[in-house]
Amino acid sequence: MIALALLVALSTLAVGLVVALVLRQLPTVRLQLAGLALLAVLLPLSVVLLSGWVMFHMGDDVKILAVTAASASTALVVALLVARPIGQGIDRLGEASAALAAGDLAARAPEQGPAELAELARSFNEMATSLSSLFDARRELVAWASHDLRTPIASLQAMLEAVEDGVAEPDRYLPAMREQVQALGTLVDDLFELARIDAGALTIESQDAPISALVQACLRGLEPQAQAKGVTLEARLDGDPVARCAPDKVERVLLNLLTNALRHTPSDGSIAVFVEPLEEEVRVSVEDTGEGIPAEALQRAFERFWRADRARSRGGAGLGLAIARGLVEAQGGRIWAESRPGGGAIVRFTLPAGVA
Numbered sequence: 001m002i003a004l005a006l007l008v009a010l011s012t013l014a015v016g017l018v019v020a021l022v023l024r025q026l027p028t029v030r031l032q033l034a035g036l037a038l039l040a041v042l043l044p045l046s047v048v049l050l051s052g053w054v055m056f057h058m059g060d061d062v063k064i065l066a067v068t069a070a071s072a073s074t075a076l077v078v079a080l081l082v083a084r085p086i087g088q089g090i091d092r093l094g095e096a097s098a099a100l101a102a103g104d105l106a107a108r109a110p111e112q113g114p115a116e117l118a119e120l121a122r123s124f125n126e127m128a129t130s131l132s133s134l135f136d137a138r139r140e141l142v143a144w145a146s147h148d149l150r151t152p153i154a155s156l157q158a159m160l161e162a163v164e165d166g167v168a169e170p171d172r173y174l175p176a177m178r179e180q181v182q183a184l185g186t187l188v189d190d191l192f193e194l195a196r197i198d199a200g201a202l203t204i205e206s207q208d209a210p211i212s213a214l215v216q217a218c219l220r221g222l223e224p225q226a227q228a229k230g231v232t233l234e235a236r237l238d239g240d241p242v243a244r245c246a247p248d249k250v251e252r253v254l255l256n257l258l259t260n261a262l263r264h265t266p267s268d269g270s271i272a273v274f275v276e277p278l279e280e281e282v283r284v285s286v287e288d289t290g291e292g293i294p295a296e297a298l299q300r301a302f303e304r305f306w307r308a309d310r311a312r313s314r315g316g317a318g319l320g321l322a323i324a325r326g327l328v329e330a331q332g333g334r335i336w337a338e339s340r341p342g343g344g345a346i347v348r349f350t351l352p353a354g355v356a
Contacts, residue, residue, distance in 0.1 A: 105131060153184070334350050
């Protein structure tokens with residue numbers, strides 16, 4: 001009789017282990033827990049029915065207790081087997097989180113286990129990648145801002161020392177010193193503008209405004225610089241579309257894009273501004289015949305202080321496109337860069353369409 005009770009207990013344990021292995025293969029935590037709950041109900045119920053049959057035929061309470069103990073032990077073992085991989089996945093995610101909190105930006109969680117844990121680990125890894133990129137951008141911002149601030153300050157210091165030592169007359173360096181101070185002022189203003197964009201502190205007073213007039217005004221303002229460099233400026237307008245925007249911010253965007261294009265366009269080159277009305281937006285494109293943007297650098301063109309080749313940079317702090325992106329996106333638009341067929345670059349941005 002004892003042998004029969006042991007056989008029933010071992011059989012129950014074997015069934016529980018097999019079911020536990022099957023439950024571990026289920027793709028989600030919900031299904032695993034639902035299967036475990038179902039097993040916790042059905043397995044003891046089956047054993048109770050079996051124990052009733054044993055009691056009815058043998059009248060031995062010891063055997064009933066043995067079978068009941070076996071079923072309870074089996075349910076406990078199955079629960080541990082199912083919960084173990086879930087707990088291990090949570091532990092691995094916790095270790096990765098602790099490492100990231102301690103400053104290890106390379107920490108990543110393995111994307112394994114049930115679907116929910118794998119998705120959680122994937123989201124964690126995406127967050128860690130974003131944080132790593134953010135810290136890299138911050139380091140680059142400090143390094144590049146320091147470089148762009150150091151250059152005019154060093155120039156000013158050298159000119160001041162020359163004047164103090166009597167090597168040069170003040171009148172000789174005054175124009176150059178004024179230019180360096182203006183460059184510093186522009187850089188500080190741009191950094192302040194970027195800080196306001198990042199903080200969401202921009203004041204956007206949107207209104208329905210014709211884009212063509214803004215384009216013409218910007219082109220007139222840059223005409224003297226373009227003529228001095230031998231670059232042709234032109235506007236190609238498709239009607240007179242109206243956009244819902246802040247005119248002063250759009251002018252700032254256009255001036256940034258045109259100044260950047262003028263800086264990188266050689267003599268005898270040309271810059272054209274296209275304005276096209278679309279279904280629900282107005283698209284503005286600034287095309288130049290300059291040196292263009294490398295294909296691998298198109299996504300980075302709007303990062304602050306970024307330059308395709310710092311050694312060949314032709315002035316500017318590298319903030320114009322970053323500010324343009326912030327201003328366009330603050331007005332509900334999009335901005336991107338493309339390579340121009342035949343050479344040069346195209347920077348396009350869109351604005352919500354207004355009511356004419």
